[in-house]
Amino acid sequence: MSGFGPELEVGIARLRAEIAGLHAELMNYGLVVWTGGNVSGRVAGADLFVIKPSGVSYGQLAPENMILCDLDGEVVQGTPGAGRAPSSDTAAHAYVYRNMPEVGGIVHTHSPYAVAWATRGEAIPCVTTAMAAEFGGDIPVGPFAVIGDDAIGRGIVDTLAGHRSPAVLMQNHGPFTIGPDARSAVRSAVLVEDAARAVHLARQLGEPIPIAQEALDERFRYATDSSS
Amino acid sequence: MSGFGPELEVGIARLRAEIAGLHAELMNYGLVVWTGGNVSGRVAGADLFVIKPSGVSYGQLAPENMILCDLDGEVVQGTPGAGRAPSSDTAAHAYVYRNMPEVGGIVHTHSPYAVAWATRGEAIPCVTTAMAAEFGGDIPVGPFAVIGDDAIGRGIVDTLAGHRSPAVLMQNHGPFTIGPDARSAVRSAVLVEDAARAVHLARQLGEPIPIAQEALDERFRYATDSSS
Amino acid sequence: MSGFGPELEVGIARLRAEIAGLHAELMNYGLVVWTGGNVSGRVAGADLFVIKPSGVSYGQLAPENMILCDLDGEVVQGTPGAGRAPSSDTAAHAYVYRNMPEVGGIVHTHSPYAVAWATRGEAIPCVTTAMAAEFGGDIPVGPFAVIGDDAIGRGIVDTLAGHRSPAVLMQNHGPFTIGPDARSAVRSAVLVEDAARAVHLARQLGEPIPIAQEALDERFRYATDSSS
Amino acid sequence: MSGFGPELEVGIARLRAEIAGLHAELMNYGLVVWTGGNVSGRVAGADLFVIKPSGVSYGQLAPENMILCDLDGEVVQGTPGAGRAPSSDTAAHAYVYRNMPEVGGIVHTHSPYAVAWATRGEAIPCVTTAMAAEFGGDIPVGPFAVIGDDAIGRGIVDTLAGHRSPAVLMQNHGPFTIGPDARSAVRSAVLVEDAARAVHLARQLGEPIPIAQEALDERFRYATDSSS
Numbered sequence: 001m002s003g004f005g006p007e008l009e010v011g012i013a014r015l016r017a018e019i020a021g022l023h024a025e026l027m028n029y030g031l032v033v034w035t036g037g038n039v040s041g042r043v044a045g046a047d048l049f050v051i052k053p054s055g056v057s058y059g060q061l062a063p064e065n066m067i068l069c070d071l072d073g074e075v076v077q078g079t080p081g082a083g084r085a086p087s088s089d090t091a092a093h094a095y096v097y098r099n100m101p102e103v104g105g106i107v108h109t110h111s112p113y114a115v116a117w118a119t120r121g122e123a124i125p126c127v128t129t130a131m132a133a134e135f136g137g138d139i140p141v142g143p144f145a146v147i148g149d150d151a152i153g154r155g156i157v158d159t160l161a162g163h164r165s166p167a168v169l170m171q172n173h174g175p176f177t178i179g180p181d182a183r184s185a186v187r188s189a190v191l192v193e194d195a196a197r198a199v200h201l202a203r204q205l206g207e208p209i210p211i212a213q214e215a216l217d218e219r220f221r222y223a224t225d226s227s228s
Numbered sequence: 229m230s231g232f233g234p235e236l237e238v239g240i241a242r243l244r245a246e247i248a249g250l251h252a253e254l255m256n257y258g259l260v261v262w263t264g265g266n267v268s269g270r271v272a273g274a275d276l277f278v279i280k281p282s283g284v285s286y287g288q289l290a291p292e293n294m295i296l297c298d299l300d301g302e303v304v305q306g307t308p309g310a311g312r313a314p315s316s317d318t319a320a321h322a323y324v325y326r327n328m329p330e331v332g333g334i335v336h337t338h339s340p341y342a343v344a345w346a347t348r349g350e351a352i353p354c355v356t357t358a359m360a361a362e363f364g365g366d367i368p369v370g371p372f373a374v375i376g377d378d379a380i381g382r383g384i385v386d387t388l389a390g391h392r393s394p395a396v397l398m399q400n401h402g403p404f405t406i407g408p409d410a411r412s413a414v415r416s417a418v419l420v421e422d423a424a425r426a427v428h429l430a431r432q433l434g435e436p437i438p439i440a441q442e443a444l445d446e447r448f449r450y451a452t453d454s455s456s
Numbered sequence: 457m458s459g460f461g462p463e464l465e466v467g468i469a470r471l472r473a474e475i476a477g478l479h480a481e482l483m484n485y486g487l488v489v490w491t492g493g494n495v496s497g498r499v500a501g502a503d504l505f506v507i508k509p510s511g512v513s514y515g516q517l518a519p520e521n522m523i524l525c526d527l528d529g530e531v532v533q534g535t536p537g538a539g540r541a542p543s544s545d546t547a548a549h550a551y552v553y554r555n556m557p558e559v560g561g562i563v564h565t566h567s568p569y570a571v572a573w574a575t576r577g578e579a580i581p582c583v584t585t586a587m588a589a590e591f592g593g594d595i596p597v598g599p600f601a602v603i604g605d606d607a608i609g610r611g612i613v614d615t616l617a618g619h620r621s622p623a624v625l626m627q628n629h630g631p632f633t634i635g636p637d638a639r640s641a642v643r644s645a646v647l648v649e650d651a652a653r654a655v656h657l658a659r660q661l662g663e664p665i666p667i668a669q670e671a672l673d674e675r676f677r678y679a680t681d682s683s684s
Numbered sequence: 685m686s687g688f689g690p691e692l693e694v695g696i697a698r699l700r701a702e703i704a705g706l707h708a709e710l711m712n713y714g715l716v717v718w719t720g721g722n723v724s725g726r727v728a729g730a731d732l733f734v735i736k737p738s739g740v741s742y743g744q745l746a747p748e749n750m751i752l753c754d755l756d757g758e759v760v761q762g763t764p765g766a767g768r769a770p771s772s773d774t775a776a777h778a779y780v781y782r783n784m785p786e787v788g789g790i791v792h793t794h795s796p797y798a799v800a801w802a803t804r805g806e807a808i809p810c811v812t813t814a815m816a817a818e819f820g821g822d823i824p825v826g827p828f829a830v831i832g833d834d835a836i837g838r839g840i841v842d843t844l845a846g847h848r849s850p851a852v853l854m855q856n857h858g859p860f861t862i863g864p865d866a867r868s869a870v871r872s873a874v875l876v877e878d879a880a881r882a883v884h885l886a887r888q889l890g891e892p893i894p895i896a897q898e899a900l901d902e903r904f905r906y907a908t909d910s911s912s
Contacts, residue, residue, distance in 0.1 A: 029261060033713060033878050034871055036814070110814050112878070116885035119811050119892040127347050129375065129401045130264070130338050146899055147813065172895055173813045187262050194261050194340070201344035203889055205431055208347040211400055215374055257489060355575050357603065357629045358492070358566050415490055422489050422568070429572035433659055436575040439628055443602055485717065583803050585831065585857045586720070586794050643718055650717050650796070657800035661887055664803040667856055671830055 003078070008046055015041050015050045015182075016063035016080075022186050027058045029190050031111040038087040041105045041182035042097055047071045049097055053084040071098045088147060095153020096178065100160070105182030107189040110174040113196035117141075118169035124192075124199050127208035131199075132216050134191045136164030144171040152176075167192045231306070236274055243269050243278045243410075244291040244308075250414050255286045257418050259339040266315040269333045269410035270325055275299045277325055281312040299326045316375060323381020324406065328388070333410030335417040338402040341424035345369075346397035352420075352427050355436035359427075360444050362419045364392030372399040395420045459534070464502055471497050471506045471638075472519035472536075478642050483514045485646050487567040494543040497561045497638035498553055503527045505553055509540040527554045544603060551609020552634065556616075561638030563645040566630040569652035573597075574625035580648075580655050583664035587655075588672050590647045592620030600627040623648045687762070692730055699725050699734045699866075700747035700764075706870050711742045713874050715795040722771040725789045725866035726781055731755045733781055737768040755782045772831060779837020780862065784844070789866030791873040794858040797880035801825075802853035808876075808883050811892035815883075816900050818875045820848030828855040851876045 004012065022039045026032045035058070040051035050066050067086040068076040073094030075082050087093070093106050117124050117139075124139040126132055131139075142159040145151035156176050159168045166188045167177045175192045179185035202208045232240065250267045254260045263286070268279035278294050295314040296304040301322030303310050315321070321334050345352050345367075352367040354360055359367075370387040373379035384404050387396045394416045395405045403420045407413035430436045460468065478495045482488045491514070496507035506522050523542040524532040529550030531538050543549070549562050573580050573595075580595040582588055587595075598615035601607035612632050615624045622644045623633045631648045635641035658664045688696065706723045710716045719742070724735035734750050751770035752760040757778030759766050771777070777790050801808050801823075808823040810816055815823075826843040829835035840860050843852045850872045851861045859876045863869035886892045 034874050110812075110878070110882070112882050112885055115812060115814075115882040116889070119882065119886040120890045121893050122890070127400060128338075128343060130343075144893075144895075144899075146902055172811060172893055190262050194338070198338070198340050198343040198347065200885065200889065201340055201428065202347040205344070205428065206348045206350070209349050209372075209400055211372075215372075218374055355628060356566075356571060358571075418490050422566070426566070426568050426571040426575065429568060429656065430575040433572070433656065434576045434578070437577050437600075437628055439600075443600075446602055583856060584794075584799060586799075646718050650794070654794070654796050654799040654803065657796055657884065658803040661800070661884065662804045662806070665805050665828075665856060667828075671828075674830055 004046075008043070011044055011046075012048070012050065012068060012079075013063070015043055016066045016068075019050045019052070019066050019182055020061050020063045022182055023052060023058060023061050025186050025190065026107070026109055029111075029193065031109040031189060031193055032058070033110075037107075037109040038089055038093075039105070039107050039182055039186060040087075040090075040093045042103070043068075044104075048076065049093065051090055051093055052087045053081060054087050056084070069094065089152070091150060092152035092156065092176070095150050096156055096176075099153075099157045100178065102180065103178045104180045105178070105185035107177045107182070107185040108174065109189055109193070111189070111193035111196070113200050114169055114175040114192050115173075116200065117196055118174055119172050121171045123169070124196055125208065125210070126216060127199055127202065127211055128195065129211075130191065131195045132211060134188065135167060135195070137216055139165050139167050139169060139175075139192060139195065142168045142170045142176075144173070232274075236271070239272055239274075240276070240278065240296060240307075241291070243271055244294045244296075247278045247280070247294050247410055248289050248291045250410055251280060251286060251289050253414050253418065254335070254337060257339075257421065259337040259417060259421055260286070261338075265335075265337040266317055266321075267333070267335050267410055267414060268315075268318075268321045270331070271296075272332075276304065277321065279318055279321055280315045281309060282315050284312070297322065317380070319378065320380035320384065320404070323378050324384055324404075327381070327385045328406065330408065331406045333407045333413035335405045335410070335413040336402065337417055337421070339417070339421035339424070341428050342397055342403040342420050343401075344428065345424055346402055347400050349399045352397070352424055353436065353438070354444060355427055355430065355439055356423065357439075358419065359423045360439060362416065363395060363423070365444055367393050367395050367397060367403075367420060367423065370396045370398045370404075372401070460502075464499070467500055467502075468504070468506065468524060468535075469519070471499055472522045472524075475506045475508070475522050475638055476517050476519045478638055479508060479514060479517050481642050481646065482563070482565055485567075485649065487565040487645060487649055488514070489566075493563075493565040494545055494549075495561070495563050495638055495642060496543075496546075496549045498559070499524075500560075504532065505549065507546055507549055508543045509537060510543050512540070525550065545608070547606065548608035548612065548632070551606050552612055552632075555609075555613045556634065558636065559634045560636045561634070561641035563633045563638070563641040564630065565645055565649070567645070567649035567652070569656050570625055570631040570648050571629075572656065573652055574630055575628050577627045580625070580652055581664065581666070582672060583655055583658065583667055584651065585667075586647065587651045588667060590644065591623060591651070593672055595621050595623050595625060595631075595648060595651065598624045598626045598632075600629070688730075692727070695728055695730075696732070696734065696752060696763075697747070699727055700750045700752075703734045703736070703750050703866055704745050704747045706866055707736060707742060707745050709870050709874065710791070710793055713795075713877065715793040715873060715877055716742070717794075721791075721793040722773055722777075723789070723791050723866055723870060724771075724774075724777045726787070727752075728788075732760065733777065735774055735777055736771045737765060738771050740768070753778065773836070775834060776836040776840065776860070779834050780840055780860075783837075783841045784862065786864065787862045788864045789862070789869035791861045791866070791869040792858065793873055793877070795873070795877035795880070797884050798853055798859040798876050799857075800884065801880055802858055803856050805855045808853070808880055809892065809894070810900060811883055811886065811895055812879065813895075814875065815879045816895060818872065819851060819879070821900055823849050823851050823853060823859075823876060823879065826852045826854045826860075828857070 038052040042049045065081045068079045073090045126137045142155040177185045177188035266280040270277045293309045296307045301318045354365045370383040405413045405416035494508040498505045521537045524535045529546045582593045598611040601611045633641045633644035722736040726733045749765045752763045757774045826839040861869045861872035
C-alpha cells in the first residue's frame with residue numbers, strides 16, 4: 001500500500017510491467033552489457049516515474065523490482081522494490097521529467113558506436129533517410145558532466161531544447177533518448193546506435209554524401225515512426 | 229471474403245504465410261532493427277502482391293496481418309489485415325512489380341554495411357567468388373529519392389534494367405533486392421550485406437585484388453544459387 | 457542398402473550424424489550465411505567421405521541428407537540423400553582427401569574477416585599466442601581458382617604442403633581448414649576467423665608487435681589444442 | 685571424499701556451481717570461442733581454488749567437471765573431475781592467488797578488441813565515464829610471456845600491483861581480470877571488452893577527448909559497480 005487511489009495503482013502496475021519488459025530490447029539489440037543502461041517512464045496523471053533498480057542483472061528485472069520515484073528522484077517508500085536503490089542515473093531522469101513536461105519516457109545506454117561519437121564529442125551528421133525520419137537532422141552532443149548532481153540532466157535538457165532530435169550524446173559518456181512514452185524512447189535508442197554505426201562505417205572509407213536540408217524537412221514532415 | 233476464386237484464395241493464404249515467415253530471416257541475420265525493412269511477394273496469376281504492415285514489431289508479424297495490395301499499391305479491402313496501413317515502401321514495391329514482370333519478390337533493408345556504401349554513393353566492386361556467383365559483377369547504386377511517390381521505384385527499375393545484379397543500393401537509403409520469388413530476394417538481401425561487409429573489411433587495410441571479367445563471366449554462367 | 461559391411465555401415469551412420477551436427481557450429485559462430493559453407497569427414501577404413509548437400513538451409517541439415525561420396529567426388533548411389541547434389545565444393549574436398557591421406561576432415565566457410573584477408577591476397581601474420589598454438593605461424597594464402605575442376609583442391613594441397621598451418625585462405629574466396637577429423641577442422645575454422653578479426657582490429661590502429669620465431673616454435677611444441 | 689570437513693565441502697560445492705555457471709557469461713558476451721577462456725574462484729577459508737577443465741566445450745561445463753586445485757596449481761586428488769587436466773592457464777591463476785591474497789576470482793579471455801590492444805602493446809586510455817567507474821584510469825599492458833611456467837602469473841601481479849585497474853592486457857595474448865570474487869572478475873572481463881571496443885571505434889575516426897584526472901578521481905571515489 002502506497003496510499004494512491006485505485007486508478008493510479010493500476011496505472012503504476014502497468015507501467016512497472018512495461019518498463020521491466022522494455023529493458024529486454026536493450027539487451028536484444030546489444031545496446032547494454034552487464035547491468036548497464038536504463039529505461040524509465042512517467043506515470044500518467046502524477047508527479048512520479050518508474051525506473052530500473054541499480055545493479056540488478058537484466059535476467060532478473062521484473063515488475064516488482066522496478067523503482068517508483070517522485071520528480072526529485074526520491075524513492076516512494078512503501079511500494080514494491082523500495083528497498084533497493086534506483087539506477088545511478090535517476091537524478092538525470094528526474095531532472096528531465098521536471099523540466100520537459102512533454103517527455104513520458106527516457107532511455108540511457110552505453111551502446112558502442114554511439115559512445116564512440118560521444119567520446120570524440122562529435123555530432124552524428126544526418127546522412128541517411130532513416131536518420132532524417134527519426135531525428136530530423138543531426139544527433140547533437142551534450143556537455144561532459146560527472147554523475148551525482150543535476151549536471152547530466154541539465155546537459156540533456158539544454159541540448160535537446162533547440163533540437164528536433166529525441167537523442168543526445170553526452171560527451172565521454174553515451175546516448176540519452178526521450179519520447180512521449182518509454183517505448184518511443186527505446187525505439188530512438190535502437191535507432192541512435194543504428195545511425196551511429198552506419199555513419200561510422202560510411203566514414204571509414206570516405207565521405208558520406210550530404211542530404212539537402214530541403215529533403216530533410218520534407219522527409220521529417222511526413223515521418224511518424226520509422227515503420228517501414 | 230474478398231471475392232477471389234478458391235484457387236487464388238489458397239495461393240494468397242500460402243503467400244501470406246511465406247512472407248510473414250521470411251521476415252524472421254531479416255532479423256536473424258541482423259539486417260533490420262525495430263520495425264524497419266520489408267519483404268513482399270507477387271501473387272501468382274493475379275495483379276496483386278502481399279507485403280508487411282507498417283509499424284508492427286517483428287515478433288508480431290503473422291500471416292493474418294500481412295497486407296494484400298494491387299499493383300497500384302492500394303490495399304485490397306475486405307481481406308485480413310486490410311485495416312492496417314501497408315509498409316511505407318509499398319509504392320516502391322508496386323512500381324517494381326508493374327514494371328518488371330519477371331520479379332516475384334522484393335526485399336528492402338537498412339543493413340548497416342550496405343547502408344554505408346549507399347551513403348557514400350559507391351557501388352560494391354565484385355572481388356569475391358561469392359559475389360560473382362550471386363551478383364555477376366558489381367552491386368550498383370541507384371539515385372537519391374524521397375519516400376512518397378514513384379521516385380524510389382523508378383530508381384530501382386532504372387538501375388537494375390542494365391544489370392545482372394538482383395540488388396541495388398539506393399543512395400543515402402539502403403539496399404533493395406529482387407528475385408523470381410520472395411525467398412530469392414531474401415537470399416540476395418542476406419548476401420548483399422555479406423558482400424558489403426567483406427569488401428568493407430578488405431578495403432580497410434588495403435586494396436582488394438580485382439577478379440578478371442572473364443572469370444566473373446565463367447563463374448556467373450555456372451552459378452545457380454550460392455548453395456555451397 | 458549400399459552393399460557395405462555392417463561395421464562400415466555403422467561408421468558411416470555415425471559420421472553422418474557428426475557432420476550434420478558440426479554444421480551448427482558454423483552458424484553459431486557466424487562463419488556462414490544462408491546455405492554457404494560446408495563440412496566433410498572421411499569414412500575410417502574406406503575411400504569415402506560424407507559432405508553437406510548443396511542448397512539446403514542450415515536448419516534442415518540432418519544425418520539423412522548428408523551425401524556419401526567416393527574420393528573422385530562422385531555420389532555413392534543407393535545411400536540416403538543420394539538423390540541430392542553434394543556441395544558445390546565437393547571436387548575440392550575430394551582432391552584433398554585423395555592427396556593428403558592424413559586429413560580426416562575439411563571445412564570451408566566465407567567467414568567475413570578471413571575473406572577480407574583472402575581478398576587482398578594477404579597471409580595473416582602470427583602475432584598472438586592463440587595463433588601460435590593453433591597455426592604454428594602465419595596463415596598462408598592459396599591461389600585464385602575458379603570452381604568446377606581440380607584447381608581449388610590443388611591450390612589447397614600445394615599451399616598446405618609446406619606449412620604447419622591447418623588453414624589456407626584461398627584468394628578472393630575464403631578459408632579452407634583441414635584436420636585429423638572433422639571436429640578439428642571446425643575448430644580451426646572458428647580460430648581462423650578469430651585470428652583474422654583480432655589481427656585486423658590490431659592493424660586498424662597501428663602495427664602488431666611481432667612474436668619471435670623462437671617463441672612460436674616453443675609454444676607450438678607444447679600446444680595440443682587451444683584448450684585453455 | 686577428499687577429506688575436507690563438511691563446511692568446506694559445502695563451500696567447494698557452491699563454488700563449483702558458481703564457476704561453472706559464470707562461464708556462460710563469457711560465451712553470451714562473445715568474449716571466447718570454442719574451448720578458450722577460463723574463470724576461477726578461490727575457496728573461502730582454504731588454500732584452494734576451482735577452475736575450468738582443459739579442452740571441454742562450453743556446453744558441457746558442469747559443477748562436477750570443474751577442477752579443484754591447491755595454490756601451487758596442483759589438482760586435488762580424490763575430488764570430482766580430478767581425472768581431467770585443469771585449464772592450461774592454471775599456473776597463472778595459482779601464481780596470482782598465492783601473491784594477491786585479496787583476489788577471490790580471476791578471468792582470462794581472448795576477447796577480440798582487447799586482444800587487438802594487447803597485440804599492439806597499447807594500454808587502453810580511460811576516456812569514458814564507464815571506464816572511469818570500473819577501472820579508475822587506463823587499462824595497463826603486461827609483458828609478453830610464454831605459457832608453461834610462472835611468467836604469465838608474475839606479469840599479471842607485477843602489472844596490477846601499482847594500479848587501480850582490475851584488468852591487465854598481457855602483450856600478444858589477451859586480458860586477465862581479477863576481483864574480490866569470480867563474479868566481479870567476470871564483470872570486469874565484460875567491461876574490458878566493452879571499453880576496448882568503444883575506444884577502438886572512437887579512435888578509428890579521430891581522437892577521443894581526454895577526461896581530466898580530477899574527474900577520474902572524483903568518479904572512481906563514488907563508483908561501487910557499473911550498476912546504472
